[in-house]
Amino acid sequence: MRFTFSHAFRGGCVIVDDDGTTGPECLVEFGDGVTVVSEWRRGGDVMDLEIPAHRTAKGARIAARRWRLVRRKDGTWRSERASGEVETP
Numbered sequence: 710m711r712f713t714f715s716h717a718f719r720g721g722c723v724i725v726d727d728d729g730t731t732g733p734e735c736l737v738e739f740g741d742g743v744t745v746v747s748e749w750r751r752g753g754d755v756m757d758l759e760i761p762a763h764r765t766a767k768g769a770r771i772a773a774r775r776w777r778l779v780r781r782k783d784g785t786w787r788s789e790r791a792s793g794e795v796e797t798p
Contacts, residue, residue, distance in 0.1 A: 710749075710758075710778075712788070715741035715765040723778050723786040725756070741766035754780040757791055 711724040716739060737747045737758070743766050748759045756778040763771050775791040 710735060710786075711738045711740075713740050715739050715743070715767070715769075716771050717760060717774065717776055717788050719788065719790055721788045723788055725778065725780075725786045739765070756786075758788075 710726060713722045713724070717723075732750060733748045734746055735749050736744055737760060738744045743763060745761055745763045747761065750757045758776045758778055760771075760774055760776065762773040765771060777789045777791040778786050779789055780786050
């Protein structure tokens, strides 16, 4: 899947490529070219995605977060925050 910007945010556009895999891991690419391995679970027109902490191509720190991706009636996917930061051990 691909976020069109350098980071995920509420209402952001997400391009979901259905390659037939069932998870739990997937590659998430951001608009600045950064790619991270994430975990996902899908249930119909909703997908839960856990993105680990990472840095943008310009070096900005992005905290690990859980996102809910929702497919709209027009077929596009948008990101919604599922929860706050993900705790890391």
